[in-house]
Amino acid sequence: MAQMWITMGPQHPMTHGLWTLRVKVDGETVVDTEAELGYIHRGVEKIAEARDFTQVTPYCDRLCYVSAMTWANSYIYAAEDLLEVEVPERAEFIRLIAAELQRLASHLMWLGAFGPDIGNLTLMTWCMRDREMFLDLLQELGGSRMHYNYPRIGGVKRDLPVGFADRARAKIKLFENRIDEYEMMLDESTIWLVRLQGVGYAQAEDMVNAGVSGPNVRAAGVNYDVRWAHPYSVYDQVDWEPAVEKPTSIKGADCYDRYRVRMEEMRQSCRMVLDALEKIPGGANTHYNTGDEMIITKAPTRAPEGASGFSNYECTRGASQFYIQGGGDGRGKNPYRLSIRSPMFITIPYVAKTMIGYKVADIPAIMGSFDPCIGETDR
Amino acid sequence: MGMSISSEQNAAAASVFAEQVESQFGGSGVTVSVEHHSNAVKYAFVRMTCPPQHWIAVAKWLRFDGGVNYCSMITGTHYPEGNDRGWGVVYHFLRQPVRDVEPFTADVLEANALEGISIPLELEVLIDLPAGDAPVVPSVQSIWVGADWNEKETWDLVGIRFEGHQNMHRVLNPHDSPEGFHPLQKQHQIRYHDFNEMYDDAQGFVRKPADEGRVK
Numbered sequence: 276m277a278q279m280w281i282t283m284g285p286q287h288p289m290t291h292g293l294w295t296l297r298v299k300v301d302g303e304t305v306v307d308t309e310a311e312l313g314y315i316h317r318g319v320e321k322i323a324e325a326r327d328f329t330q331v332t333p334y335c336d337r338l339c340y341v342s343a344m345t346w347a348n349s350y351i352y353a354a355e356d357l358l359e360v361e362v363p364e365r366a367e368f369i370r371l372i373a374a375e376l377q378r379l380a381s382h383l384m385w386l387g388a389f390g391p392d393i394g395n396l397t398l399m400t401w402c403m404r405d406r407e408m409f410l411d412l413l414q415e416l417g418g419s420r421m422h423y424n425y426p427r428i429g430g431v432k433r434d435l436p437v438g439f440a441d442r443a444r445a446k447i448k449l450f451e452n453r454i455d456e457y458e459m460m461l462d463e464s465t466i467w468l469v470r471l472q473g474v475g476y477a478q479a480e481d482m483v484n485a486g487v488s489g490p491n492v493r494a495a496g497v498n499y500d501v502r503w504a505h506p507y508s509v510y511d512q513v514d515w516e517p518a519v520e521k522p523t524s525i526k527g528a529d530c531y532d533r534y535r536v537r538m539e540e541m542r543q544s545c546r547m548v549l550d551a552l553e554k555i556p557g558g559a560n561t562h563y564n565t566g567d568e569m570i571i572t573k574a575p576t577r578a579p580e581g582a583s584g585f586s587n588y589e590c591t592r593g594a595s596q597f598y599i600q601g602g603g604d605g606r607g608k609n610p611y612r613l614s615i616r617s618p619m620f621i622t623i624p625y626v627a628k629t630m631i632g633y634k635v636a637d638i639p640a641i642m643g644s645f646d647p648c649i650g651e652t653d654r
Numbered sequence: 655m656g657m658s659i660s661s662e663q664n665a666a667a668a669s670v671f672a673e674q675v676e677s678q679f680g681g682s683g684v685t686v687s688v689e690h691h692s693n694a695v696k697y698a699f700v701r702m703t704c705p706p707q708h709w710i711a712v713a714k715w716l717r718f719d720g721g722v723n724y725c726s727m728i729t730g731t732h733y734p735e736g737n738d739r740g741w742g743v744v745y746h747f748l749r750q751p752v753r754d755v756e757p758f759t760a761d762v763l764e765a766n767a768l769e770g771i772s773i774p775l776e777l778e779v780l781i782d783l784p785a786g787d788a789p790v791v792p793s794v795q796s797i798w799v800g801a802d803w804n805e806k807e808t809w810d811l812v813g814i815r816f817e818g819h820q821n822m823h824r825v826l827n828p829h830d831s832p833e834g835f836h837p838l839q840k841q842h843q844i845r846y847h848d849f850n851e852m853y854d855d856a857q858g859f860v861r862k863p864a865d866e867g868r869v870k
Contacts, residue, residue, distance in 0.1 A: 312825055312826065313824070313825055313826040313827065313828070316826040316827070318837060320811070320838060321837055321838055321842075321844055322844065324844060325844040352693060355693040356691045356692055356693045359692040359693070360693060361693065362693070478754050479752050479753065479754050479755065480723075480752065480753055480754050483723055483724055483750055483752045484723060484724075484798060484799045484800060485799040485800050486724065486725060486726065486798075486799070486800025486801075486803075486804075488724075488726075492752060495754070495755070496755035496759065496760045496761050497752045497753070497755065497760075497761045497763075498760070498761065498762055498763050499750050499751065499752050499763070499774075502658070503657070503658050503659070503765070504658075504659055504750070504774035505659070505664075505697060505774060505776065506658040506659065506695065506697075507695055507697070508695075510658065511657070511658040511660075516657065519760040519761075519762065520760070521757075521758050521759060521760045522755065522757055522758075523757055523758065524757055525754075525756070525757055527754070583744075584692075584693075585691070585699075585746065585776075585778065587726075587748070587776065594726065594748075596726055596727050596746060598727060598729050598744065598746065600731060611731070612729065612731045612838075614727065614729035614744075616726055616727035616746070620803065620807070621726075621800055621803055621804070624802070624803050625799075653826060654826070
C-alpha cells in the first residue's frame with residue numbers, strides 16, 4: 276500500500292493546547308512522524324525583559340495551567356539564586372507542601388485526561404472530583420484555583436491558613452484510599468492493560484541522551500529525580516523516596532510503566548505533605564501574619580550586570596529550568612535575559628519518534644502516557 | 655535523611671571534575687571554576703568558558719570521558735552594547751547516573767554509595783562570540799540528541815547559527831517568518847501600548863473590512 280502523510284489534531288485558535296503531529300502511515304503502521312510546535316507561543320522570555328523580577332512570577336504561573344505552582348516556584352528559585360536571597364525555613368516547607376499538592380492535582384489531571392484517551396470515560400469524572408479537593412487547598416493558599424501567584428522572592432505570600440493542616444490531612448487520607456481504588460479498577464481492566472502493555476517502549480539511556488526527564492525516565496527503572504540528585508528545598512528533611520517502576524522488558528518502559536510510576540508518585544507526594552505538616556518549623560497550626568519574617572525575608576530588587584541565576588526544579592513533567600541574567604533595563608531591575616527550559620519541549624520530539632513502528636490507534640496511548648502540556652512547551 | 659546527594663559529596667565531585675577539565679584543556683583558553691548557587695542551598699556546580707573554536711573537542715570530551723550525558727538547556731543572548739562580545743551562548747548540562755536496567759529490576763541508587771562520575775553534577779558552559787551580524791557556533795547535535803531542539807529554538811528566537819546542524823527550521827515562530835527575524839535580539843523593543851493605540855492604526859495593522867464600520 277502507498278505510504279501517506281496524515282495530520283493529527285484539530286487546530287483552531289479557540290481550542291487550547293495545540294500542536295500538530297504529522298504521521299506517515301503505511302496502512303495502519305506509523306513509519307515516520309514529525310512534530311509541529313509553536314501554536315501558542317506567547318513570547319514569555321521577551322515579555323520578561325520588560326518586567327521587573329516580581330512581575331515575572333504571574334507569567335510563569337501561566338506557562339502551564341495544570342501545574343502553575345511548580346513553575347512559579349521554579350522561577351522563584353532562579354531569581355533567588357540571582358538576587359542572593361536566603362529563604363526562611365518555614366517558607367521552604369510551605370512551598371514544598373504547595374508544590375506537592377500541585378503535583379497531585381497535575382497528575383490527577385493527567386490521569387483524568389489519559390482515561391478518555393484509552394477509552395475509559397468514567398475516569399475523567401472521578402479524577403476531576405478528586406482534583407477539586409487539592410485545588411480547594413491551593414485556593415486557600417493563593418486565592419484562586421489555577422494561577423496562584425503564591426511564592427514570592429524571599430518567601431511566600433501568606434502563611435498556611437488556620438485549619439489548613441487538618442483539612443489537608445483529612446483530604447490526603449481520603450485520597451490515599453482513592454488511589455488504591457483507582458489501581459484496583461484500572462489494573463484489572465482488560466481494556467486498560469491491552470491498550471497500554473507492550474506499547475511505546477522507551478529506554479532509559481536513550482531518553483536521557485534525548486533530554487527526557489522526570490517520571491518518564493523513572494518509569495524505565497532509574498531513580499533519578501532532581502529532588503534527590505540536586506536537593507533544592509527541604510526535600511532532604513522530609514520522608515520520601517523517588518518513585519521507581521520496574522520495567523518488564525529489555526526494551527525499556529512501556530505506557531503501563533509510565534502510568535504506574537505516576538500513581539506511585541502521587542503516593543509519595545501524599546507522604547511528603549503529611550510529613551512536612553508534622554515537621555514544619557513553628558507548627559502547622561500557627562498562623563503568622565503576612566510579611567512576618569518567619570515566612571518572608573527582604574529581597575533586593577536589582578541584580579548587577581554579569582550576575583546569573585539558575586534553578587533546576589523537578590516539575591510535574593520533568594526537570595524545568597530557568598536561567599536569568601541580571602543587569603537589564605531600569606538599572607538592573609529587569610532581567611537582561613530570561614531563559615526557560617521546558618521538559619516537554621524536549622520530550623515531544625522524542626516521543627514523536629518513539630511512535631514509529633506502532634499502530635495509528637496507539638498514538639493517543641503513547642502520547643498521553645508522556646503527559647504532554649503545550650502551554651509550557653510553546654512558552 | 656542521608657538519602658539525597660549531600661552538599662559535601664557534590665562539592666567534592668565538582669572539584670574533581672574541574673581538575674580533570676583543567677588538566678585536559680588547561681592553557682587552551684578553556685577556563686573552569688567551581689561555583690556555588692547563592693540561594694538557600696549552597697549547591698556546587700562547575701562553570702566553564704570555552705572559545706568557540708575548541709567547543710567540539712571539549713564537548714566530545716565532556717560527553718564520552720566526563721560522563722556528561724544530559725544537555726538540558728541552551729541560552730543565546732544578544733549584547734548589542736558589549737565591547738568585546740556581541741553574543742553569548744550558555745549551555746547547561748547535567749551529569750546523571752542513569753543507565754538501562756535489566757527487566758524486573760529497578761536501579762535503586764544509594765546516594766551515599768555513589769562515587770566518581772556517578773555523582774550527579776551541574777555544568778554551565780559559556781561561549782562568547784564576537785560582535786557582528788552572523789554569530790556562529792559549532793553544533794553539538796551529533797553529540798547530545800537533546801541539543802537538537804534546543805539549538806533549533808536558540809536559532810529561531812535569538813538567531814545564533816549552529817554550524818553543522820542538520821534539519822534546522824523554525825520551531826516556535828511561524829514557518830513563514832521573514833528571514834533574519836529573531837525576536838529575542840535586542841533591536842526588537844518590547845513596549846506597552848494603550849487601548850486607543852490598539853484600535854487605530856498606529857501599529858501599522860490594516861483593519862479587516864468587516865470591522866470598518868463598527869464602533870468599538
